[in-house]
Amino acid sequence: MPRFWVHTFGCQMNVHDSERMESVLQSQGFVAAESVEAADLVVFNTCSVRERAEQKLRSEVGKLKPLKRERPELVICVAGCVAQQEGERLLQQIPHVDLVVGPDNIPELPGLVLDQMAGSPPVARATFDVAAPRFLAVAPAPGQAPASAYVTTMKGCDERCSFCVVPYTRGPERYRPHEEIVGEIAALVAAGTREVVLLGQTVDSFRDPGLPPPESDDPDESQFPHLLRAIAARVPALARLRYTSPHPRHATASLARAHAELDVLARHVHMPVQSGSDRVLRRMIRRYTRAEYIERVRRLQAARAGLTLSTDIIVGFPGETRAEADETLSLVREVGFVSLFGFKYSPRPHTPALKLADDVPEEEKSERLARLFEVGEEMTRAHLAPLVGTRQTVLLEGASKGGDGPGGGVSHQGRTERNEIVHVELPRGVAGAGAIVTVEVTAAFRHSLAGVIDPVSLSGLPRRPAAAPRRSLPVVGSEGP
Numbered sequence: 001m002p003r004f005w006v007h008t009f010g011c012q013m014n015v016h017d018s019e020r021m022e023s024v025l026q027s028q029g030f031v032a033a034e035s036v037e038a039a040d041l042v043v044f045n046t047c048s049v050r051e052r053a054e055q056k057l058r059s060e061v062g063k064l065k066p067l068k069r070e071r072p073e074l075v076i077c078v079a080g081c082v083a084q085q086e087g088e089r090l091l092q093q094i095p096h097v098d099l100v101v102g103p104d105n106i107p108e109l110p111g112l113v114l115d116q117m118a119g120s121p122p123v124a125r126a127t128f129d130v131a132a133p134r135f136l137a138v139a140p141a142p143g144q145a146p147a148s149a150y151v152t153t154m155k156g157c158d159e160r161c162s163f164c165v166v167p168y169t170r171g172p173e174r175y176r177p178h179e180e181i182v183g184e185i186a187a188l189v190a191a192g193t194r195e196v197v198l199l200g201q202t203v204d205s206f207r208d209p210g211l212p213p214p215e216s217d218d219p220d221e222s223q224f225p226h227l228l229r230a231i232a233a234r235v236p237a238l239a240r241l242r243y244t245s246p247h248p249r250h251a252t253a254s255l256a257r258a259h260a261e262l263d264v265l266a267r268h269v270h271m272p273v274q275s276g277s278d279r280v281l282r283r284m285i286r287r288y289t290r291a292e293y294i295e296r297v298r299r300l301q302a303a304r305a306g307l308t309l310s311t312d313i314i315v316g317f318p319g320e321t322r323a324e325a326d327e328t329l330s331l332v333r334e335v336g337f338v339s340l341f342g343f344k345y346s347p348r349p350h351t352p353a354l355k356l357a358d359d360v361p362e363e364e365k366s367e368r369l370a371r372l373f374e375v376g377e378e379m380t381r382a383h384l385a386p387l388v389g390t391r392q393t394v395l396l397e398g399a400s401k402g403g404d405g406p407g408g409g410v411s412h413q414g415r416t417e418r419n420e421i422v423h424v425e426l427p428r429g430v431a432g433a434g435a436i437v438t439v440e441v442t443a444a445f446r447h448s449l450a451g452v453i454d455p456v457s458l459s460g461l462p463r464r465p466a467a468a469p470r471r472s473l474p475v476v477g478s479e480g481p
């Protein structure tokens with residue numbers, strides 16, 4: 001049986017795509033290798049959102065050159081966004097690469113690999129499935145469903161933000177029929193999943209003729225709120241529902257109503273803002289102003305008491321002045337984000353922003369990023385510290401890396417419905433993954449909490465050998481659009 005190894009770079013979408021690759025490979029008789037050296041197939045699932053991720057890919061693929069020289073039958077595949085962006089060129093640029101497979105060509109992966117193993121010449125397959133979009137579901141083995149699972153609802157993006165290569169690498173928006181989404185969620189929940197995270201580049205732009213029409217003529221309205229309602233109604237055993245990443249444009253009044261109606265929706269939304277300056281937002285082609293963004297997130301917060309927000313921000317966009325960077329810092333404070341992801345702008349191929357001069361010096365970008373992180377950490381601390389002494393409902397996701405807790409038990413990680421990470425310790429022989437427990441918070445760290453499981457919750461947990469920790473794929477980098 002051929003053995004595979006998958007390296008993942010980039011965002012949650014790529015992590016999820018890697019799971020789909022594993023799934024299609026396994027369905028054709030491939031098995032996971034214990035190490036890259038033991039593999040017959042190595043797949044690099046790549047990210048081109050930032051220049052650094054692309055450079056990292058080229059360096060990681062380069063490291064396999066000696067192994068390929070030693071074992072010419074080893075198949076090296078580059079998949080994901082760089083594969084889509086570069087296509088055939090990659091085969092010329094990195095001659096020890098055998099296969100280039102775009103995100104929409106994952107279903108063809110096993111066949112293409114077997115062809116390579118049978119001696120076919122190197123090949124690039126990177127075409128969008130615009131006419132007949134395919135969405136592969138990850139099928140959990142009985143009892144192996146993760147506590148929290150991603151479910152794809154759409155792919156591609158029609159927004160064309162001026163800094164972003166995703167519309168080029170992932171193609172136009174295509175939506176998965178809601179029946180398929182509901183079916184996959186029902187199967188996951190039946191297999192033990194408690195939380196689902198709906199995944200899409202602009203997850204809240206969802207459309208499906210099979211759902212009722214949007215609730216108003218507002219062009220920003222979508223049928224996403226109807227999708228949320230359909231999931232809540234038809235999979236009542238689902239404990240928590242999240243979504244990522246929404247575009248602020250579609251955070252309409254009807255989405256706020258869904259948050260008010262549906263208890264299953266988590267009280268946390270990750271809503272990328274990118275900048276707090278109207279001039280920069282306009283040049284980024286984000287299609288909202290600072291005031292509109294604030295109005296939209298306030299509406300969500302008004303719909304659901306205690307709803308928290310996190311965000312993505314780019315610093316050093318072409319032409320961004322120091323005063324405009326300061327406007328972003330003031331927005332972070334004004335909105336009160338409980339966490340944020342910050343990135344330095346880097347020019348990407350095929351993006352409209354290439355026409356603008358990348359004129360913020362690298363040192364200045366680093367300085368702006370450092371100031372952003374300082375403010376972000378201050379906000380996170382101010383949010384987490386008052387939670388010490390409170391009781392929180394926590395979904396346990398599985399054993400933490402390292403496993404052993406200071407009290408002789410096993411360390412587990414979980415999340416509250418507001419997405420705060422909580423570390424707890426379970427006695428040995430107690431199964432934790434997938435359980436929802438009450439935790440008394442005893443300490444706050446930089447980005448997480450620690451606590452003690454309430455004795456009543458603890459006594460309700462099954463006394464059997466601990467479930468396997470949540471399956472995690474090797475992930476390189478953590479950047480997203």
Ligand code: SF4
Nearest residue numbers: 157159160161164166
């Ligand atoms: S940043 Fe997001 S919304 Fe904008 S083009 Fe990229 S994927 Fe689309």
